[in-house]
Amino acid sequence: MAEVIVVGAGVGGLAAAIRLQHAGHRVSVLEQSSSVGGKLGTLEHDGFVFDTGPSLVTMPHILAELFAATGTPVDDVLDLQRLPIAARYRFPDGTDLDVPGDLAEIPDALDAALGAGCGAQWSSFLDHARRIWDATHGPFLESPISLRDMASLARRVDDVRTVAPWSSLRGLASRYLHDPRLRMMADRYATYTGSDPRRAPAALASVPWAEQHWGSWYVRGGLGRIAIALTDRLNALGGHVETGTAVREIRVRDGRADGVITAAGDLRPADLVVANADAAQVYSSLVDTSPARRQLRRLQRSTPSLSGFVILLALGDEPPGQPHHRVLFPTDYDAEFDAVFGRQGVPRPVTDPTVYITAPDDPAIVPAAGTGAWFILVNAPRHDPESGTDWDSDGLVQSYADHVLEVMAARGIDVRHRIRHRIELSPADLARRTLTPGGSIYGSSSNGPRAAFLRPANASPIPGLYLVGGSAHPGGGLPLVLLSAKITAGLIGRA
Incomplete structure (x- = not known):
């Protein structure tokens, strides 16, 4: 049995903590924020509840396996609902396509919307x-x-x-x-x-x-309920989460991680440390050793992932018949990637972006019938004041949000007159909230033929220190982060 400290109460950190606590270790999770979930965030305002991270659960069997393996069925703690329509796409030519949630129905839907033969393709x-x-x-x-x-x-x-x-x-x-x-x-x-x-x-x-x-799934009450369910499961097993406790340093003595030092200067000793933080943050700010510096240099050779610009809309009069997930494609998709990754110039906000709209049909997240809590996302360059986009520059966030709403209106979704209030979250906000450099959602991108297989390993080169989460192997997104936790817990079990 080992004393384990997990740095960060994102999904990866919580899932790893649950597995380790269930295996007999004594686990404490330290989270710098006042709430759990990391990028799986939740924001509540005036009776509206917004997910600020993932909008869908894919590969739900991975989530179910975590709970089953540690003592409880997932259906006892989360109300997972399969969506009959995974997404509604609107293409530049004005064509709409509803993608069924059942794989067997997709070819016929493609043929009906896009023309004969598209389903076979x-x-x-x-x-x-x-x-x-x-x-x-x-x-x-x-x-x-x-x-x-x-x-x-x-x-x-x-x-x-x-x-x-x-x-x-x-x-x-x-x-x-x-x-x-x-x-x-x-x-x-x-x-x-x-x-x-x-x-x-x-x-x-x-x-x-x-x-x-495996289909697209939603959690009644919002996906933020996943983080609450994970925290409850950890508590039931005897572990605990301490919010409002930032970690300043992962201490390394005699070449081995043996605890952490908090921002308040307290030493928390441990036999093992699991870092559920962005790998670049770990190796640049939390650990200062030769192996850490080598890992950082390797990370700096990769392309950071894109970020996202988010608008949360509280609608007083929601249009009827909305799909859970809608994607509005631009005329020139390549121009979007050129802008975000800085081709033909510096990284910059996208003039004609793809717009992702999530509009859950869920009475649990709105104050009254007929209202709507909409999550609007566009791909965006990371926050980089020195050589890219400074999302903190005066007026940029508000003016770009106005622009995104104008783009939506031009593509047939004009809800500007229905807005009760709106909240913008920029890449700079994401960087501050999750301590993710630049607000890069997935750490490093998968740009390049080997990048997807060369993310930072779960077992760091520093004995006693492990990594978990979207910036580590095998990557970002809820299912992969849960697999990252399973891999990390397995490595510790074999250590």
């Missing part, structure tokens, strides 16, 4: 994506990553052909998808890792397959 693409999943999910997504794993895959010629490490997501999709609207749908999945589809690896095709195979 998408099915062929997903068949290849399924084979990528089969080749990669065991050795990469569910296991500690190592160069030995990559070498093992390289020796399996058929798997190499399937994963196509020399190809981008855009390149692979173009082999199967001849309708430009289908290619836009495929491109969108690069943003699940904060990446550019022209540079993200073809392996990311497994993302749409997994999402559509």
Whole structure:
């Protein structure tokens, strides 16, 4: 039995803490914020409840396995509901497409909305994506990553052909998808890792397959309930979370992590430390050793992931018949990625962005029938005052929010006259709230053929220190963060 301190009460930190506490360790979670959840945030105002992070649960069996493995069925603590319509897409030509939540129904829906043959194109693409999943999910997504794993895959010629490490997501999709609207749908999945589809690896095709195979789910009351359920489970097992306690340093003595020092100067000794913080933050601010500096230099060679600009809308009179999730595509998708990643100039706000609208049909998150709590997201460059976008510059946040609402109106969703109040959250706000450098949602992007497999390892090069969360292996998003926690807890169990 070990004394374990987890730094950060995001989903990854809480999930790792639950597994470790259940395994017999004594676990304390220290969270600098006054609330739990990390990027899975919640904001309440005037009776409206907003999720400020993920809007959907995908691969819900991973969440269910965590609770089942540690003593309780997920259905006892969370009301998970499968969405009949996963998303409504609006394409630049004005075509609307409702993607069913049932994979078997998707080809017919594509044919009906986009034209005969589109369903077959998408099915062929997903068949290849399924084979990528089969080749990669065991050795990469569910296991500690190592160069030995990559070498093992390289020796399996058929798997190499399937994963196509020399190809981008855009390149692979173009082999199967001849309708430009289908290619836009495929491109969108690069943003699940904060990446550019022209540079993200073809392996990311497994993302749409997994999402559509297991469906899209919502938690009644908002996805923030997940963090509460995780905290409750940890408490029931005997662990505890201490909010409002920032960590200034992960102490390393004789080459081994042996505790943390809080911002108040208190030493909290531990046998093991699990950092649920952005890897760049860990290796630049919390640990100062030669191995940490080497890891930081490696991270600095990667491309940071994109960030997001969020508008929370409290609507006094919600338009009827809204889908849970809506995506409004721009005329020029490439121009969006050029702007966010600084091609042909510095990283900059997108003039004609893709707009993501989440409008849950959930009485638990609004003060009265007929009102709506809408989450609006657009891809955005990270906060970088020195060489990119300074999101704290006077008037930028308000003027850009106005612009996004104008874009929505031009694409047929004009709710400006229905707004009771609005709240903007910029990449700078995200950086401050989660201590994520620049507000990069996923740490490093998956831009480049090897990037998706070379995230910081869960076992750091410093004995006694482990990493968990979206910036570490295997990546960002709720299911991968939960897998990260399982991997980290397994490594500690074998240590």
